Amino acid sequence: xxxxxxxxxxxxxxxxxxxxxxxxxxxxxxxxxxxxxxxxxxxxxxxxxxxxxxxxxxxxxxxxxxxxxxxxxxxxxxxxxxxxxxxxxxxxxxxxxxxxxxxxxxxxxxxxxxxxxxxxxxxxxxxxxxxxxxxxxxxxxxxxxxxxxxxxxxxxx
Amino acid sequence: xxxxxxxxxxxxxxxxxxxxxxxxxxxxxxxxxxxxxxxxxxxxxxxxxxxxxxxxxxxxxxxxxxxxxxxxxxxxxxxxxxxxxxxxxxxxxxxxxxxxxxxxxxxxxxxxxxxxxxxxxxxxxxxxxxxxxxxxxxxxxxxxxxxxxxxxxxxxx
DNA sequence: CTCCTTAATGGAAATGGTTTCCATTAACAA
DNA sequence: TTGTTAATGGAAACCATTTCCATTAAGGAG
Numbered sequence: 001x002x003x004x005x006x007x008x009x010x011x012x013x014x015x016x017x018x019x020x021x022x023x024x025x026x027x028x029x030x031x032x033x034x035x036x037x038x039x040x041x042x043x044x045x046x047x048x049x050x051x052x053x054x055x056x057x058x059x060x061x062x063x064x065x066x067x068x069x070x071x072x073x074x075x076x077x078x079x080x081x082x083x084x085x086x087x088x089x090x091x092x093x094x095x096x097x098x099x100x101x102x103x104x105x106x107x108x109x110x111x112x113x114x115x116x117x118x119x120x121x122x123x124x125x126x127x128x129x130x131x132x133x134x135x136x137x138x139x140x141x142x143x144x145x146x147x148x149x150x151x152x153x154x155x156x157x
Numbered sequence: 158x159x160x161x162x163x164x165x166x167x168x169x170x171x172x173x174x175x176x177x178x179x180x181x182x183x184x185x186x187x188x189x190x191x192x193x194x195x196x197x198x199x200x201x202x203x204x205x206x207x208x209x210x211x212x213x214x215x216x217x218x219x220x221x222x223x224x225x226x227x228x229x230x231x232x233x234x235x236x237x238x239x240x241x242x243x244x245x246x247x248x249x250x251x252x253x254x255x256x257x258x259x260x261x262x263x264x265x266x267x268x269x270x271x272x273x274x275x276x277x278x279x280x281x282x283x284x285x286x287x288x289x290x291x292x293x294x295x296x297x298x299x300x301x302x303x304x305x306x307x308x309x310x311x312x313x314x
Numbered sequence: 315c316t317c318c319t320t321a322a323t324g325g326a327a328a329t330g331g332t333t334t335c336c337a338t339t340a341a342c343a344a
Numbered sequence: 345t346t347g348t349t350a351a352t353g354g355a356a357a358c359c360a361t362t363t364c365c366a367t368t369a370a371g372g373a374g
Binding site: 102 | 287295298
Binding site: 174179180181199200201216217220221240241242 | 330331332333334340341342
């Protein structure tokens, strides 16, 4: 029962119902936390933050909701190599804070960069459109990441 | 002891020693399998293939070697959402078979695409150079993935 | 507003890919 | 050939994530 092929324009209050999802306290709590937090939160990070405000929301719901949001394209699920998924709000393609990631494969340090984003976004939108048409995909999200060694780690022998 | 900041040009026979890594039968076996296989292999896939030829290579070594190769930028570690890492040889940035991925978030189907790759590669190389300089990263690898619903999955309600 | 269908929930238990441990082996520089 | 130490493999541990299932509640129908 994939319902991710439903893409609204506005913000989530309407987005959910329009897609057949129910709007619950837990889901609102998670979106609330996500929109107020900077950085790349793990499911547990989110659980702790949500739990302090809504103690009756369980970890399982966190995972389930993040999965839904991810499928809807509202949240990006990221892997920085530290053995747990990280999540962040996916702004619209022209969103102000749109960025990609630079990851150190040694210490797992992550740099959010916004340089070159404009050119990237332009190309990605074309690519997305072209790929969607050619392969019949309804694309909701994308990920770009560069991997390497950061300043400190590349110095060490 | 990060040694990934060592990037040779040639192929792996020399690449290893130059970086201080030892060239062992297991490592050769894994590279051999990887270079002869199409597709996105899991650690276990590789283990099975390697094991049939070199029965004394253990799964642990597979993981360790893939990690080394990944840090060297010779192998890309991928996440398609099926709960296990996938690996493939990372050709040079201008390699013939260079491609990126389109992933269905419902059935985990993966499409390798090469469309738009030229433009992408060009932009990515500039970006890589710029980012490397600005943030002092020695970049060895990158990943681009589009997520959405494939033909079949977007039809279902 | 009330009823009813069924999506959503949460806590506990299970899962399983990946890592850790450690004694043993072997790569390769001297 | 020898010595140093990286590399190995098998078993056990790890732990993020999923599955189970009985219970709750969202929201459309009347």
